[in-house]
Amino acid sequence: LVAALLYDGELVESVPALPHDRPVGAVVTPSGVHRFDARG
Numbered sequence: 001l002v003a004a005l006l007y008d009g010e011l012v013e014s015v016p017a018l019p020h021d022r023p024v025g026a027v028v029t030p031s032g033v034h035r036f037d038a039r040g
Contacts, residue, residue: 001025001026002025002026003026003027003028004024004028025037
């Protein structure tokens with residue numbers, strides 16, 4: 001599981017991905033943990 005640390009205002013629906021990027025399955029913000037499907 002790859003997780004990213006963000007502030008609440010940085011959480012977006014999607015971001016562009018390049019071939020070397022890894023899918024992120026969770027985001028940790030000050031308001032909590034957000035898990036989602038990282039398969040793309």
